[in-house]
Amino acid sequence: MSIQLNHTIVAARDKHASANFLAELLDLPAPKPFGPFLVVETANEVSLDFMDVDGDVTSQHYAFLVGEDEFDAIFERIQRWHLHYWADPGHTRPNEINTNDGGRGLYFNDPNGHNMEIITRPYGG
Numbered sequence: 001m002s003i004q005l006n007h008t009i010v011a012a013r014d015k016h017a018s019a020n021f022l023a024e025l026l027d028l029p030a031p032k033p034f035g036p037f038l039v040v041e042t043a044n045e046v047s048l049d050f051m052d053v054d055g056d057v058t059s060q061h062y063a064f065l066v067g068e069d070e071f072d073a074i075f076e077r078i079q080r081w082h083l084h085y086w087a088d089p090g091h092t093r094p095n096e097i098n099t100n101d102g103g104r105g106l107y108f109n110d111p112n113g114h115n116m117e118i119i120t121r122p123y124g125g
């Protein structure tokens with residue numbers, strides 16, 4: 001198949017804070033400036049291009065498929081940074097992770113209120 005998601009724009013009140021938050025939490029390479037964006041690239045070369053916007057940021061959902069070791073490391077940072085996390089996308093199960101699809105997953109908010117997710121197995125996997 002020759003069609004792949006390549007990049008998406010992530011609205012931010014402070015693109016530097018937001019891009020660095022995500023890159024440091026997920027242990028991804030440091031964000032790179034490109035035009036008005038700060039670009040965070042993932043291992044499958046899909047990039048999140050953070051862009052400053054005025055006013056309210058509408059919450060979007062971004063999910064990251066991570067390895068078991070990466071999950072451990074990210075979860076450790078979430079706890080060390082005292083971030084809130086939930087087992088479900090509606091944030092009704094605080095301080096829990098889920099074991100959906102035989103893997104592990106959790107949700108957390110980025111500094112703009114975007115609903116971020118890490119999973120070790122794809123949905124239905």
Ligand SMILES: [Fe+2]
Pocket residue numbers: 061063117
């Ligand atoms: Fe999701």
